[in-house]
Amino acid sequence: MAVSALHRLAAAAPVPVFVARGAGAGLLGGELAADRRLRLVASPRQATVVLAAGHFGGGLGPALDRVHDQLPHPRALVWWRAAGGPEPGDDRPGALDHPAAVVHGPGGDVAQVLVDTHRRLLAGDQATAPDAGADEPPHPFEGRGDHGQGGEGMMGGVPFGRPMAMTGDDRDGLALGQVSADLGPFLVGLPAATVARVTFQGEVVQALELRPQAVPEAPVLDPVLARFDEARHRPVPVAELERARARHHLRAVAECFRLAGLWALAARAASLARGAGAGVAGVDPAAVAALGRRLRASALLASWSGVGTFPGRSPFTGGANARAAGLAADARRGDPAYRALGFAMVVQHGGDARARLVQRLAEARHALELASRAADVGAVHHPDHPLETPWGPAPDGGSVALEVVAAALAGADWSDALATLCSLDLVPDAAVAPAGAAP
Amino acid sequence: MLTTLASAAVVTAAAGLAVAAVRLLADRGDPASTWPQRAPFLGGGWSETHAWNQYHPRYYPMTLVFIAFEMEMMFMYPWAVVFVRQGAKALAEMGMFLALLSIGIVYAWREGAFRWQ
Numbered sequence: 001m002a003v004s005a006l007h008r009l010a011a012a013a014p015v016p017v018f019v020a021r022g023a024g025a026g027l028l029g030g031e032l033a034a035d036r037r038l039r040l041v042a043s044p045r046q047a048t049v050v051l052a053a054g055h056f057g058g059g060l061g062p063a064l065d066r067v068h069d070q071l072p073h074p075r076a077l078v079w080w081r082a083a084g085g086p087e088p089g090d091d092r093p094g095a096l097d098h099p100a101a102v103v104h105g106p107g108g109d110v111a112q113v114l115v116d117t118h119r120r121l122l123a124g125d126q127a128t129a130p131d132a133g134a135d136e137p138p139h140p141f142e143g144r145g146d147h148g149q150g151g152e153g154m155m156g157g158v159p160f161g162r163p164m165a166m167t168g169d170d171r172d173g174l175a176l177g178q179v180s181a182d183l184g185p186f187l188v189g190l191p192a193a194t195v196a197r198v199t200f201q202g203e204v205v206q207a208l209e210l211r212p213q214a215v216p217e218a219p220v221l222d223p224v225l226a227r228f229d230e231a232r233h234r235p236v237p238v239a240e241l242e243r244a245r246a247r248h249h250l251r252a253v254a255e256c257f258r259l260a261g262l263w264a265l266a267a268r269a270a271s272l273a274r275g276a277g278a279g280v281a282g283v284d285p286a287a288v289a290a291l292g293r294r295l296r297a298s299a300l301l302a303s304w305s306g307v308g309t310f311p312g313r314s315p316f317t318g319g320a321n322a323r324a325a326g327l328a329a330d331a332r333r334g335d336p337a338y339r340a341l342g343f344a345m346v347v348q349h350g351g352d353a354r355a356r357l358v359q360r361l362a363e364a365r366h367a368l369e370l371a372s373r374a375a376d377v378g379a380v381h382h383p384d385h386p387l388e389t390p391w392g393p394a395p396d397g398g399s400v401a402l403e404v405v406a407a408a409l410a411g412a413d414w415s416d417a418l419a420t421l422c423s424l425d426l427v428p429d430a431a432v433a434p435a436g437a438a439p
Numbered sequence: 440m441l442t443t444l445a446s447a448a449v450v451t452a453a454a455g456l457a458v459a460a461v462r463l464l465a466d467r468g469d470p471a472s473t474w475p476q477r478a479p480f481l482g483g484g485w486s487e488t489h490a491w492n493q494y495h496p497r498y499y500p501m502t503l504v505f506i507a508f509e510m511e512m513m514f515m516y517p518w519a520v521v522f523v524r525q526g527a528k529a530l531a532e533m534g535m536f537l538a539l540l541s542i543g544i545v546y547a548w549r550e551g552a553f554r555w556q
Contacts, residue, residue, distance in 0.1 A: 020483070043480045063483030069475035135473045138485060165488065180487055187482025195484055 007122045014039040015118040018047035018071070020064055020186045022054025023193050023215035024082060026222030027251040028106060029053040033258065034271035035111040040258065042188055044070040048121060049114050052096065053080045054221050059213035060193060061093035063185055065132040068095035074121045074128035076100035080110055082219035094132035106223045168199075168206060171411040176201045185213055189259045189418040191426040194402075198414075205417050208409050210402040223277065224248045228389045235382050238337050238374035246367035247276040248390040249320070249360040250288070252425040256357055259422045260300050268294070276368065285372075288365040295361065304353040308420030310408050314351045315400045319392025321424055324359035325351030331386035331393035337379045341370060353416075353423035360425075391427050402426070500552030507543045 016039050019029035029051060033040050041047050044067050056064045068077055077095055083105030100117045103110050120126035165177040180199045184190040193215060199207040220226045227244040230236055254269035268291055275283030295301060314325035322329050326349045332338040333345065346362045348355040373379075381387065387394040405424065409417045479486060514536065522529040547553070 045476075045480060060483075066475055066478075066485065067480075067483045069473065070478070070480055072472075072476065131473060131475070133475065135475070137474050138478050181481055182484035182487070184482045184484055187484075190482065 011119045011122040015049060015114050016041045016047045017114055018044045018050045018067065018186075020050055020052050020056075020067055021192050022052060022056045022060055022064070023218035024220045024222065024225070025054030025080070026192065026225050027248065027255055028222045028224075029080070030251050030255050030258065030266075031270045031274050031277075032111060032114075033254055033263075033266045034268075034274050036267075037115050038111055042258075044068075045072065047071055048075055048118055049100075050075070050077050050095075051080060051110070051114060052077055052099070055081065055215055055218040056093050056096065057091050057215040057218065059195065060185055060215060061091055062133075063195075063213075064093045065095050067186055068093075068129070069131045069133055071129075074126075076117050076121050076126060076129050078103065078110070078114055078117055080108070080221065082221040084219070095129075097132070098129065100126055100129070106221055168201065170201045170204060170206065178206060188255065189422040191421060191424075194426075196421075200414065203414050205409055205412050205414055208406040208417065210406050212402070224251075224390070228387070228394070231381055231383065231387055232394055233383055235380050238341070238379040238381050239371040241381055242367040242371035242374060243276050243279075243282065245390050246283075246288075246364040246371065247273045249364040249367070250276060252390075253291075253357060253360050253364070255425075256419070256422045257300075259418060260303075262298060262300060265291070265294060265298065272364075276364070283368060285365045285368040288361060288368060292358070292361045292365070295357070301354050301357070304357060304419055304423070305350075306352050306354075307416045308353040308356075308409075308412075308423060309351050310404075315404045316392075319388075320359050320363055320390065321356060321400075322392070323363075324348045324355040329393075331388035334386040335381060336385065337374075337381050338370075341373050341377070341379055343370065353419045356423040356425075391425070400426075500547055500550050503543065503547045503550070504552050507540050507547065511537065511540055 014037055017032065018041055019032065021027075021029055030040070032038050032051070044050060048071070050068055050071055052064060068075075077099045078101045079096055079099040080103045100120075101113045103113055117126065121128065165179055167175040168178045170176050178199050178201055180197065182195050182197050184195045185193050187196075190196055191210070191212075193213045195211045195213060197209040197211060198205055220229065224244045224247055227236065227240060231241055250269050250273035254266045254273060257263075257266035257269055272283050272287055272291060275287075310325075314322060314327065316322035316325065316327070318327075318329045318331070323346065326347060328345055328347055330345045332343050335343075346359065346366050348359045348362070392399065405421070405426065409420060412420070515533075518529060518533055522533075
């Protein structure tokens with residue numbers, strides 16, 4: 001009796017969802033933060049449902065299996081995949097073998113499917129998902145003795161068959177212990193489908209390597225990625241392009257808010273992103289300006305000030321990251337359709353995480369204003385003219401080598417490193433973006 | 440007689456409880472959580488180090504050696520005073536004490552406490 005009452009209460013609460021961002025999904029999953037029926041959580045331990053958005057080939061498969069198996073029971077997986085994409089091959093992760101539900105295409109009502117799945121789970125109508133991988137210790141003891149309890153050596157020997165954390169010089173000239181771990185690809189703040197191999201000294205990043213996980217021929221789920229890919233080959237109305245741009249920037253800002261723990265702001269930005277994707281009457285640029293004022297009232301801008309500034313000249317030659325560092329570069333200036341609309345560039349100064357956040361909000365607002373002007377005159381972008389994607393000029397003008405970013409983050413605190421990566425909104429993997437549409 | 444019987448009953452009951460508890464708990468074959476659930480969440484990544492990597496107390500063997508030698512010295516000074524009065528008896532007692540401590544030293548030796556790596 002009491003237990004069933006508890007079940008009913010739990011079923012009525014917002015559904016804790018862990019979003020695993022796969023290839024081709026972009027930042028689409030982050031828009032669910034706008035839905036009051038859902039609660040996007042940062043760890044699978046808090047979730048009952050894992051939403052696998054996109055496709056999970058290559059190195060993403062085992063990672064999805066691990067995250068899936070880390071959910072407590074009862075649990076379920078909902079797969080949000082591109083409509084009409086090819087069926088995944090033999091390298092499909094085990095977690096996707098028996099999903100509780102499959103949603104095809106970005107237009108499906110994923111939130112309702114997640115809520116229904118959660119309720120069925122708690123009512124006992126849906127069986128909990130079994131482990132996708134083996135129930136084995138990830139690092140079994142290999143020490144000496146009957147229980148692997150022994151080892152050898154005192155000063156940095158091999159106790160329990162595994163080497164001790166050795167010391168290395170840190171940024172302050174001290175010799176501190178180092179720990180290495182592979183983080184991601186489903187960590188909030190990290191670029192999509194990217195594993196960060198980090199060597200920590202305490203909370204300080206001593207060395208960082210960003211490894212994009214290639215997912216060959218992943219179909220595109222995210223309408224923003226699809227729209228900019230389409231614009232490379234076919235004439236596309238400027239209003240649609242700009243709404244897609246605003247939608248992307250607002251999602252990227254929402255992601256940063258989530259990382260900073262500002263849930264209400266994240267929900268608001270995600271809601272605006274949804275509105276921008278909804279159509280002509282979707283969202284008022286003044287609402288984006290209001291979000292900017294609300295952001296200035298929070299402490300986030302102050303705490304991100306001076307974080308993630310690249311030493312010397314900014315390595316970015318185009319895109320919002322370059323404009324946040326004061327570089328006046330925008331491919332839209334070379335497009336006659338934009339010139340006719342009276343396009344004026346938005347530029348910040350500083351080139352830090354704060355400037356990039358402010359730049360994205362300003363560009364989102366600017367894009368919405370452009371969209372409404374472009375809709376009035378029916379402006380169209382032609383594929384022969386230069387195209388500015390949210391990441392920089394197509395095909396790869398705004399790209400920067402991941403090694404450059406990783407090298408700049410050595411010596412930073414982990415929180416600052418994540419803030420930097422989140423504010424950069426890197427799209428390193430050609431499979432995440434449609435072929436060649438983004439760096 | 441009554442005391443002996445009561446003691447025997449208490450010991451039997453305690454042993455029975457212990458055996459029953461072990462049996463009952465051991466038969467619950469379903470563990471509370473699986474290995475992946477017990478591993479740290481790294482966003483889908485995997486750590487390459489074991490959980491004790493940072494926290495293994497390397498000073499344990501050194502502590503063992505320290506205690507062995509320190510206890511030896513602590514008792515030798517008062518013993519030297521008593522030895523004058525007691526003679527051979529005190530010598531025998533100190534011999535037994537040192538023999539016990541030596542077992543600890545031999546154990547520390549076997550564990551590699553004297554090896555500097």
